[in-house]
Amino acid sequence: MFEKIDHIGIAVSDLEKAVQFYRDQIGIELKGTEVVDEQKVKVAFFPVGESKIELLESTEPDGPVGRFIEKKGEGVHHISFRVSNIEEKIKQLKEQGVALIDEKPRYGAGGARIAFLHPKSTGGVLVELCERDS
Ligand code: ZN
DSSP states (O other), rough: EEEEEEEEEEEEEEEHHHHHHHIIIIOOOOOOOEEEGTTEEEEEEEEOOOOOEEEEEEETTTTHHHHHHHHHOOOOEEEEEEEEEEHHHHHHHHHHOOBOOOOOOOEEGGEEEEEEOOOOGGTTTOEEEEEEEO
């Protein structure tokens, strides 16, 4: 079951500049930042109601976000749906023939467990499943 949009991931080339925009110009409170080595990203979190904006800056040019920006430029990178049982959801989607990037959950920013679906199955949108405690 998809419960809500957990967050929208936005690829940025300059995190500091993007943080200034969201914090100082839009006026959303910055909740924190985290480096996720496995995905070669530095993430900044901006809670908005029940969801969040997550700004993603690549820590290495060859990271997934770095390659995304090289191909498509900055912009919306993925949409993350909150699910309550990620293993079960992955299994169901796989049985329905949905192409997956991750067949097993992996670590996501903020202590979440995440898995990506392949954009070829989702009309070109990188969709993330996300399970977390709070
Ligand atoms: Zn995400």
